[in-house]
Amino acid sequence: MTERKITSRTGVGSSAHVLQVQPLLAKNITVDEPTIILIRHGTKIIRWARNEIELTSGDAVIVGEGESFDIINTPCSLSGTYEADWLSFSSEVVTDYTCRNSRCTKINEAYALEATSESFRKSFYHTTDVFTDSASIPDALAIGRMHEMLGWLDEYGICFGAHLRNGIERKIRRLISSDASHTWNIKHVASQLGMSEATLRRKLTAENTSFSKLIADVRMCRALTLLQVTDLSVTQIALEVGYESPSKFSSRFRHRFGFGPGQVREEMITMGTQATLTREI
The missing domain is CATH 1.10.10.60 (Homeodomain-like)
Structure with a gap:
């Protein structure tokens, strides 16, 4: 089995695979970088300022930089695990990206993408390869793939907003x-x-x-x-x-x-x- 770890690249971002076997509530968790989380197994509940979203397998959530949440990860009854993958963007990558959709809603807190398409998920994992295969993927191409994921957010009519705090x-x-x-x-x-x-x-x-x-x-x-x-x-x-x-x-x-x-x-x-x-x- 492949060793699990956080993989990162300076000026690009980071990625990791989450594995949890008990339902746990973690309060007031601050997210330090703009992040996309893709759920594999189980459910995830994110609460903040009288708002709440619930996600399950195949859903994704967009989380803004510097925001704080209460998070509940609950394992799937069939697999016995909660599993998800996250992809975090360096602030510079987000700042340098030019949004092509002028009508995009700026996400400063959290936003759910329910039942993401197969193409979205393929693009997500294609992007995470820039961290697991960093030796063969130059920085310029790595940033290009990160921009591709931001382009997907354009298609959904959303983008990461400017940090408010x-x-x-x-x-x-x-x-x-x-x-x-x-x-x-x-x-x-x-x-x-x-x-x-x-x-x-x-x-x-x-x-x-x-x-x-x-x-x-x-x-x-x-x-x-x-x-x-x-x-x-x-x-x-x-x-x-x-x-x-x-x-x-x-x-x-x-x-x-x-x-x-x-x-x-x-x-x-x-x-x-x-x-x-x-x-x-």
């Missing part, structure tokens, strides 16, 4: 996300952002957050993603997000989400050889 929180999240294992401190981050520590603290307070809260949240959201899309052990994931103690990591993870990291993977060892990772289009 441009405060200091977004900048810090992007910085921390670049290396969640790094020992970040507020003085260093303030310096990188060209301001004093006191100014940074005031700005964070004005946005109703704090430096320590942001670091913890970015690390925990990253950990949840790694649990869903990689075969790394819980101990390895703890290290990947800056925790040398697996027990301390597990405690923080449970405090953030209400369930332990092991629950995401509880039956994955026994089901791993049964779970299909083939493309279904």
